[in-house]
Amino acid sequence: MNPRCFPGIILVCAVVRISAAEPFLELSITYQQRIKPLIKSYCLKCHSTKKEEGELDMERIGTLSEVRKNPKIWQKVREMMGNGEMPPEKKPQLSAKEAQVFAQWLDAYLDSEARANAGDPGRVVLRRLSNAEYTYTIQDLTGVRLNPAKEFPVDGAAGEGFMNVGDAMAMSPALVQKYLDASKEVAQHAVLTPEGIRFSLGKSPRDWTDELL
Numbered sequence: 001m002n003p004r005c006f007p008g009i010i011l012v013c014a015v016v017r018i019s020a021a022e023p024f025l026e027l028s029i030t031y032q033q034r035i036k037p038l039i040k041s042y043c044l045k046c047h048s049t050k051k052e053e054g055e056l057d058m059e060r061i062g063t064l065s066e067v068r069k070n071p072k073i074w075q076k077v078r079e080m081m082g083n084g085e086m087p088p089e090k091k092p093q094l095s096a097k098e099a100q101v102f103a104q105w106l107d108a109y110l111d112s113e114a115r116a117n118a119g120d121p122g123r124v125v126l127r128r129l130s131n132a133e134y135t136y137t138i139q140d141l142t143g144v145r146l147n148p149a150k151e152f153p154v155d156g157a158a159g160e161g162f163m164n165v166g167d168a169m170a171m172s173p174a175l176v177q178k179y180l181d182a183s184k185e186v187a188q189h190a191v192l193t194p195e196g197i198r199f200s201l202g203k204s205p206r207d208w209t210d211e212l213l
Helices: 005-042 071-082 096-116 131-142 173-187 205-212
Strands: 190-193 196-199
Touching (some): 005 096, 071 096
Antiparallel strands (some): 190 196
16 A cells, blocks of 8 residues: 555544544534533433332433443333423423423534434344254255154243243253254164265164155
């Protein structure tokens, strides 16, 4: 690479970094000047260090850096404000102008956070195959309709209702043993031939011979 290119590359990287940080600088200023006072007036009666209703302590969130540690909290706050659930009916309410300022800041923050993390899937859990996936994989590999997962416990569904979510795909020592037993069961269907290895529904030499007759 031409050494003359380095200053240009450094300049571009600096501009990109400044551009990415600029929205958060404005959000930080607005948070300190306008949002934090609203939180103090309307939120801390229920969500303070002493009274963490819903396990939410907003008193500790003093800076935008603290805000950014858990965007999901602010997604929930925005949702509850939009539904009229926050503040609760019997508590002091934000004026229309205050509610607008708070909502606009939340929307701007969540949008900036999404842009800053675009393309980042977050923590990806290493998961095992579901029972169905494992069964279909064995059938595809062997060409035989075996059912190796018949003794496996039923897969649990995650909160979304899907049965192949990593967080719900536990691998216990007992299940590891069942995988080992299943692999031994599959191996019993292997037939060694002069051409190589094939798989059979049967397990005995007689079954294998009958298939060829």
